[in-house]
Amino acid sequence: MKITEVKVFVCSPGRNFVTVKIFTDAGLYGVGDATLNGREMAVVAYLQEHVAPCLIGRNAHDIEDIWQYLYKGVYWRKGPVNMAAIAAIDMALWDIKGKAAGLPVYQLLGGKSRKGVTLYAHASGETIEDTLDKAEQHIKQGFKAVRLQCAVPGLNVTYGVLGDKADYFELQGSRPLPPEEEWCTQKYFNMIVELFQQARARLGNNVHLLHDVHSRLTPIESARLGKLLEPFGLFFLEDASMAENQDNYKVIRQHTTVPLAIGETYNTIWDCKDLIQNQLIDYIRVAATHAGGITALRRIADFASIYNVKIAPHGAPDLSPICFAAHMHLNIWAPNFGIQEFVGFGNAHSARIFKHGFEVKDGMAYLNDAPGLGIEFDEEAAQEYPYKRSYLPVSRLEDGTVWNW
Ligand code: CS2
Numbered sequence: 001m002k003i004t005e006v007k008v009f010v011c012s013p014g015r016n017f018v019t020v021k022i023f024t025d026a027g028l029y030g031v032g033d034a035t036l037n038g039r040e041m042a043v044v045a046y047l048q049e050h051v052a053p054c055l056i057g058r059n060a061h062d063i064e065d066i067w068q069y070l071y072k073g074v075y076w077r078k079g080p081v082n083m084a085a086i087a088a089i090d091m092a093l094w095d096i097k098g099k100a101a102g103l104p105v106y107q108l109l110g111g112k113s114r115k116g117v118t119l120y121a122h123a124s125g126e127t128i129e130d131t132l133d134k135a136e137q138h139i140k141q142g143f144k145a146v147r148l149q150c151a152v153p154g155l156n157v158t159y160g161v162l163g164d165k166a167d168y169f170e171l172q173g174s175r176p177l178p179p180e181e182e183w184c185t186q187k188y189f190n191m192i193v194e195l196f197q198q199a200r201a202r203l204g205n206n207v208h209l210l211h212d213v214h215s216r217l218t219p220i221e222s223a224r225l226g227k228l229l230e231p232f233g234l235f236f237l238e239d240a241s242m243a244e245n246q247d248n249y250k251v252i253r254q255h256t257t258v259p260l261a262i263g264e265t266y267n268t269i270w271d272c273k274d275l276i277q278n279q280l281i282d283y284i285r286v287a288a289t290h291a292g293g294i295t296a297l298r299r300i301a302d303f304a305s306i307y308n309v310k311i312a313p314h315g316a317p318d319l320s321p322i323c324f325a326a327h328m329h330l331n332i333w334a335p336n337f338g339i340q341e342f343v344g345f346g347n348a349h350s351a352r353i354f355k356h357g358f359e360v361k362d363g364m365a366y367l368n369d370a371p372g373l374g375i376e377f378d379e380e381a382a383q384e385y386p387y388k389r390s391y392l393p394v395s396r397l398e399d400g401t402v403w404n405w
Pocket residue numbers: 037159160161168171172316317318391392393
């Protein structure tokens with residue numbers, strides 16, 4: 001089954017998505033997600049100029065060989081642009097293989113390890129009360145796990161809180177230049193413990209609570225936060241500190257038993273190797289789109305399983321529904337699946353472009369038995385939503401120092 005064409009699309013049904021479609025001489029095609037939030041066009045150019053020409057005429061069944069060819073053959077290896085491109089090609093090839101076999105991708109991975117995929121929803125509010133009102137709404141809908149993010153009093157904007165924007169799409173779709181946001185660790189500490197104290201008092205002890213620090217703390221500050229939050233039994237604390245230096249997590253781990261999660265910005269198994277094999281984390285959050293696709297995530301999941309680390313794939317709104325589909329197949333298969341982040345399937349515009357048959361009920365997501373990834377990309381609808389340059393924000397301390405967003 002020969003690859004005959006590789007098409008790359010970028011559309012913006014509110015925010016930008018990069019999609020790859022691979023066609024074969026057997027009449028089958030597959031789709032993949034290559035969205036790199038804020039740097040989308042770098043991946044488009046990379047795919048069109050440097051990847052697509054090398055794939056024409058290759059056997060679409062040779063997923064592993066094509067992955068190795070694109071990874072090792074580039075010489076420079078790794079990197080978010082390269083790995084997002086490889087990821088999209090890899091997903092599209094798994095989609096094709098599934099369609100050729102008449103089987104959903106999870107069957108090719110080894111079959112189901114569970115009935116459905118447990119999700120965590122986002123509750124993000126301007127005040128603690130507002131955050132907990134939103135959490136209660138999710139719990140009423142059946143969600144068993146909720147991520148709590150609350151605006152920090154005294155800061156102009158807080159990560160994850162929507163402000164005057166109606167939804168995540170509006171939040172990102174309107175940033176022709178990067179906005180700047182303030183950060184102050186002291187003000188954050190004044191709010192965060194109170195948030196979880198009130199959350200347990202109001203929501204009880206049965207719901208799983210999560211929180212994303214978005215890498216704003218130093219390792220010793222993270223250690224302090226972990227200790228302060230221990231009484232509230234978090235499911236996990238995400239991105240407490242940056243870990244380009246993976247030893248940072250040794251500092252945190254020495255001090256606290258709060259379960260730790262990290263990985264959404266990682267591109268390869270090498271970025272998380274030390275964290276996993278030294279058992280410094282509990283959940284690895286790499287996304288199929290940013291870390292080399294299904295082939296790479298399967299390898300990371302197996303490696304992590306030896307060290308009691310579970311997968312908890314990134315599920316932000318800047319990953320397209322095709323990435324969510326890839327995660328669904330991995331999650332339903334992986335014996336060491338933990339939890340899946342979930343923010344819905346996008347807005348009414350994106351629903352015209354990405355068509356899937358997943359069901360979400362009582363805080364769980366279920367796959368149907370469509371062959372391949374089980375998701376369709378409507379090229380014509382996509383053309384109605386042209387690319388719009390849009391950036392992620394940049395963060396600064398109150399004295400003007402650039403900090404981690
Ligand atoms: C981000 C956010 O572009 C963006 O601002 O993708 O939408 C982010 O995903 C949210 O803050 C939720 O985590």
